[in-house]
Amino acid sequence: MNEDVLSTPGHLISLAARGFARLSESRLKPLGFGVGQLPVLVALQNGKASTQRDLARFARVEQPPMAQMLARMERDGLIQRTPDPADGRSSRIMLTKTAQERMPEAIGALFRGNKETLTxxxxxxxxxxxxxxxxxxxxxxxxxxxxxxxxxx
Known part of the structure; x- marks a missing residue:
């Protein structure tokens, strides 16, 4: 039996993931967010992480790409850093007021997109x-x- 490699779960999930990413990106971009920032935004909003190390672990990415993402998010006014009182070498990261205000609309857009794709x-x-x-x-x-x-x- 010759399996069709294009019908394997891995390939189909990859196609679905790219489709979800494109849809989410198009809906988040007008709000100033990127789809790759979503785990960071949610972790900060829910208080699940507040340091670069914790965010990298939560988002399942390595430290260098997380540092780059956080630098872009800070530049774009989505996060702010404050010195960590417990560890002078580290900083606490939190959402800016602007990001907090945009989050409900972003989450709503993502839920609508998921609902539409499950029609x-x-x-x-x-x-x-x-x-x-x-x-x-x-x-x-x-x-x-x-x-x-x-x-x-």
């Missing part, structure tokens, strides 16, 4: 899709973790 799906199917994607991501994380531990003894 024709029942609520149960949409929940099942989310559950399956979460399990898939857990599997990918476990594989990456075990492979990285084999490379870095």
């Amino acid at each position: 024709g799906f029942t609520d149960a199917e949409a929940e099942q899709l989310v559950d399956m994607l979460k399990r898939l991501i857990e599997n990918l994380d476990q594989i990456a973790s075990s492979e990285s531990s084999l490379r870095d003894p």
Whole structure:
């Protein structure tokens, strides 16, 4: 049996991810946000992270790209940094008032986009899709973790 590589879950999920990214980018750009900034914005809004290290961990990116993103976000007036009273070498990062004011509209736009893309799906199917994607991501994380531990003894 010859499988069609273009019909594999990996390829289809990649296509879906790029489609979601394009849709989200087009809806976030007028608000001054980028789709790649979303994990940082949400983490800061929800108080899940307030340092560069924590944000990088939360967003699952390395420190150098996170530093670059935070520099752009600061330049664009979305975040501000203040010295960390507990650690003089570190700074606390928080959303600016402007970013806080735009967040509800941005989140609404993203939820509308997700709802539109799930047209024709029942609520149960949409929940099942989310559950399956979460399990898939857990599997990918476990594989990456075990492979990285084999490379870095």
